[in-house]
Amino acid sequence: MKIILNCKEAARIVSEGLDSKLPFTKKITLRFHLIMCKGCTLYQNQITALRALLHDYNNKIEQEDFLPGPPLLSQDGQSRIKSLIKKALS
Amino acid sequence: MTNEIFELYRNVWLYNSQIFRRAFEKFGLSLKIMDKESRMVPSEDKKKNTLSSPDKWVDLYGNYLYRFALGRLRNPNEAENIVQETFLAALTARERFAGKSSERTWLIGILKHKVIDHFRKNYRERPVTDLTDNEKAIDTFYDHVGHPNRSPSDWMPESKKLLDNKEFWEAFHKCLNKLPQATHQAFVLRELESLEGKKICETLNISQSNLWVMLHRARLQLRECLETSWFEKKQAL
Structure with a gap:
């Protein structure tokens, strides 16, 4: 177990902390690094806020008519799916 | 001893509830009517969503679902196939639509499952990123x-x-x-x-x-x- 982390190791633990509960020792060594390192603190805040933003975005595009164009379903695809639906209904 | 205490509490409770009921009736406010009204208002306000005719689905939601799928799959052909699968699955699931969500949100819910299924099946074809x-x-x-x-x-x-x-x-x-x-x-x-x-x-x-x-x-x-x-x-x- 390393006590002094470099930024590369710290960023890895920051990411791990977003996907699992960190073991106590890792939490402490990370905290120790973050106190001294402004860059990694910023990194942690940014990717944590990014997660919250993506969560809101996902809710928004599920509930509201939000997704901007231009990609459209191709004309061929539209008519194919329409005829499949018609077939299934009859 | 415990029975006696229980009996006592029961009598006090029955007596009190009778007093309350009489008081309410005197003021012309039956509790029952109040309850019914307050329950009826919100249930009428909450409009149940209904599904539109499936032959309109592609025109109404085709492009939106396609864009949604494309955001997750990236490949236009795969996205198109997922949209097709979604509509066909929705056709058979249409009787179970509870009306709690909007039609589009309901379709997206089906599409999300299809995307995860697709990821599961697709791991063999996926280029290996080791x-x-x-x-x-x-x-x-x-x-x-x-x-x-x-x-x-x-x-x-x-x-x-x-x-x-x-x-x-x-x-x-x-x-x-x-x-x-x-x-x-x-x-x-x-x-x-x-x-x-x-x-x-x-x-x-x-x-x-x-x-x-x-x-x-x-x-x-x-x-x-x-x-x-x-x-x-x-x-x-």
């Missing part, structure tokens, strides 16, 4: 002593500023599309579908340590891409 590829990509962000080549600049991705900004989401998807396929899929399942790590490993058929490396790489790369393509540009303006 651990070393991702580790090598992570290495490029740091120098030989593990110091970042680029220190993060000072910005915050705030919901209230960015959520409604379609331009930002375009930039976001551009950055997301730069990830290799398996890493992209892992990131979508974790950050958009909010699935637990274990479920993602099962779906993509990868190990937990592989998943962690993928997600770490995705975050590093996405953060830096957003920084250079969006935040630093917008601050410079």
Whole structure:
């Protein structure tokens, strides 16, 4: 177990902390690094806020008519799916 | 002894409730009527959503579902197939539509399941991004002593500023599309579908340590891409 982390190791633990509960020792060594390192603190805040933003975005595009164009379903695809639906209904 | 106490409490309670009932009746306020009315109003207000005729679905929702699918699958043909599967599954599930959500939200719910199914089936065809590829990509962000080549600049991705900004989401998807396929899929399942790590490993058929490396790489790369393509540009303006 390393006590002094470099930024590369710290960023890895920051990411791990977003996907699992960190073991106590890792939490402490990370905290120790973050106190001294402004860059990694910023990194942690940014990717944590990014997660919250993506969560809101996902809710928004599920509930509201939000997704901007231009990609459209191709004309061929539209008519194919329409005829499949018609077939299934009859 | 306990029986006596119980009996006493019961009598007191019955007596009190009779007094209350009489009092209410005297003022012409029957509790029952109040209850009925207050219950009826919201249930009528809450309009149950109904489904439109399926032959209109493609015109109404085809493009939206396609864009939604494209954000997760990236491949136009696959996205089109998923939209087709979604509509056909919706046809058979239509009797079970409870009317709690809007028609579009209901269709998206079906589509999301189809996307996860697709990821599960697709792992054999997926180009192998093994651990070393991702580790090598992570290495490029740091120098030989593990110091970042680029220190993060000072910005915050705030919901209230960015959520409604379609331009930002375009930039976001551009950055997301730069990830290799398996890493992209892992990131979508974790950050958009909010699935637990274990479920993602099962779906993509990868190990937990592989998943962690993928997600770490995705975050590093996405953060830096957003920084250079969006935040630093917008601050410079």
